[in-house]
Amino acid sequence: MDLPFAESYKIKVVESIHRSTLEERTNWIRNAHFNLFQIKSDQIFIDLLTDSGTGAMSDKQWGAIMTGDESYAGASSYYNLKDAIHDITGFPLYLPTHQGRAAENVLFSVLVKEGDIVPGNSHFDTTKGHIEFRKASAIDCTIDEAFDTTAYHLFKGNVALGKLEDVLKKSGDNVPFIILTLTNNSAGGQPVSLENMHAVKKLADTYNKPVLFDSARFAENAYFIKLREPAYKDKSIRQIAKEMFSCADMMTMSSKKDAIVNMGGFIAMRDPELFRQCSMFNIMYEGYITYGGMSGRDMNALAQGLYEGTDFDYLETRIKQVEYLGNRLVEFGIPIQAPIGGHAIFIDAKRFLPHLPKEEFPAQTLAIQLYLEAGVRGVEIGALLADRDPVTRENRYPALEMVRLAIPRRVYTNNHMDVVAVALKNVFDRRNDIRSGMRITREAPIMRHFTVELEQLG
Numbered sequence: 001m002d003l004p005f006a007e008s009y010k011i012k013v014v015e016s017i018h019r020s021t022l023e024e025r026t027n028w029i030r031n032a033h034f035n036l037f038q039i040k041s042d043q044i045f046i047d048l049l050t051d052s053g054t055g056a057m058s059d060k061q062w063g064a065i066m067t068g069d070e071s072y073a074g075a076s077s078y079y080n081l082k083d084a085i086h087d088i089t090g091f092p093l094y095l096p097t098h099q100g101r102a103a104e105n106v107l108f109s110v111l112v113k114e115g116d117i118v119p120g121n122s123h124f125d126t127t128k129g130h131i132e133f134r135k136a137s138a139i140d141c142t143i144d145e146a147f148d149t150t151a152y153h154l155f156k157g158n159v160a161l162g163k164l165e166d167v168l169k170k171s172g173d174n175v176p177f178i179i180l181t182l183t184n185n186s187a188g189g190q191p192v193s194l195e196n197m198h199a200v201k202k203l204a205d206t207y208n209k210p211v212l213f214d215s216a217r218f219a220e221n222a223y224f225i226k227l228r229e230p231a232y233k234d235k236s237i238r239q240i241a242k243e244m245f246s247c248a249d250m251m252t253m254s255s256k257k258d259a260i261v262n263m264g265g266f267i268a269m270r271d272p273e274l275f276r277q278c279s280m281f282n283i284m285y286e287g288y289i290t291y292g293g294m295s296g297r298d299m300n301a302l303a304q305g306l307y308e309g310t311d312f313d314y315l316e317t318r319i320k321q322v323e324y325l326g327n328r329l330v331e332f333g334i335p336i337q338a339p340i341g342g343h344a345i346f347i348d349a350k351r352f353l354p355h356l357p358k359e360e361f362p363a364q365t366l367a368i369q370l371y372l373e374a375g376v377r378g379v380e381i382g383a384l385l386a387d388r389d390p391v392t393r394e395n396r397y398p399a400l401e402m403v404r405l406a407i408p409r410r411v412y413t414n415n416h417m418d419v420v421a422v423a424l425k426n427v428f429d430r431r432n433d434i435r436s437g438m439r440i441t442r443e444a445p446i447m448r449h450f451t452v453e454l455e456q457l458g
């Protein structure tokens with residue numbers, strides 16, 4: 001008999017979590033005005049709000065914390081992290097920042113100006129925010145298959161080269177760089193193939209444009225390349241990562257994802273002139289260049305996390321858990337984004353609750369029902385998140401109404417995944433009794449999803 005698969009770690013420290021009653025949850029969610037961001041974490045049993053900064057550090061990372069060097073300038077922890085970044089990405093130069101969006105802020109202060117156009121594959125929301133804040137625009141060149149939850153494509157994060165070339169032909173003078181997001185979060189944690197990265201780099205070279213990798217989940221992307229791109233099946237994750245970064249001139253990193261730390265980020269590059277220009281903004285916005293928003297101990301934990309995050313056995317454990325949850329939901333007939341991505345399951349709320357009009361926020365309605373059922377917190381990725389049109393002030397209704405279940409790294413067991421799956425099945429079985437959705441009673445003019453207040457209709 002084949003031995004079953006099991007996690008590539010055992011548990012040394014634990015944290016208690018508590019089940020609650022339906023009555024308690026009903027009160028809590030009402031007091032939170034039906035906004036899951038307003039719920040206290042101790043009112044949650046299983047928290048799948050985000051995989052960002054929510055991972056469990058290893059004994060080696062905690063050990064590295066004790067040997068952090070807190071010198072203001074020239075800390076050994078800075079050089080320790082420099083070696084790890086060079087070793088794994090090949091980039092010789094880097095600047096630490098307090099998280100991913102801070103890396104974007106520093107780099108874009110140098111590279112992006114009013115009227116610029118930044119093409120890429122579904123820019124992450126903070127990335128887009130930092131581009132638009134500078135009165136520049138982000139153009140999405142992702143392949144069309146990414147926007148159809150039922151279409152099966154192994155690399156739904158890929159750039160459509162034709163779309164990219166059209167932008168370069170039409171507005172090349174205004175393009176400061178091309179950005180690739182690995183994995184493509186907005187399309188559901190979907191990977192980009194190495195073939196596509198090489199093709200994007202070749203096109204970029206033709207037009208003399210640098211390529212930036214937004215690398216938050218680069219290691220999960222490398223895992224999918226190893227499994228799905230035949231030419232790389234015998235390469236190690238680190239060999240694949242090196243080849244990936246050879247297609248880029250610079251990277252930004254939210255270390256809260258694949259580097260498995262609770263806070264941190266960085267920018268890395270090859271060009272010493274770009275490093276010098278970024279250093280100035282790093283000193284202004286983040287801190288002196290050898291700590292830039294991070295303490296020495298945190299740089300040490302991050303250096304160790306980069307090695308652990310690119311270990312095949314860890315990645316296999318991680319992604320198999322996401323797949324495990326996804327497969328259980330598919331067995332129950334629950335409509336999810338296919339294929340299953342690297343860090344989260346995306347439930348298609350329009351197909352789950354087809355009888356609810358979009359004006360009643362079906363994805364938020366479903367997220368509330370899941371919380372009521374079992375104390376599980378997911379997040380709405382739909383019309384609430386999409387905000388109102390800045391000009392007409394009408395609600396914007398995106399093509400996809402989703403509930404995202406993001407799985408923290410090394411935190412929950414598959415028993416927890418079973419609870420989530422069965423809770424969703426129970427909601428699915430009574431979906432026709434959910435006759436109505438939600439109505440907004442109070443909202444902020446921008447980024448409303450964090451503070452919006454709602455009431456239940458019917």
Ligand SMILES: *Cc1c(COP(=O)(O)O)cnc(C)c1O
Nearest residue numbers: 099100101124126185214216254
């Ligand atoms: C999380 C994330 C960011 C922003 O990073 P923060 O650490 O949250 O500031 C940028 N890009 C991608 C793809 C991300 O997932």
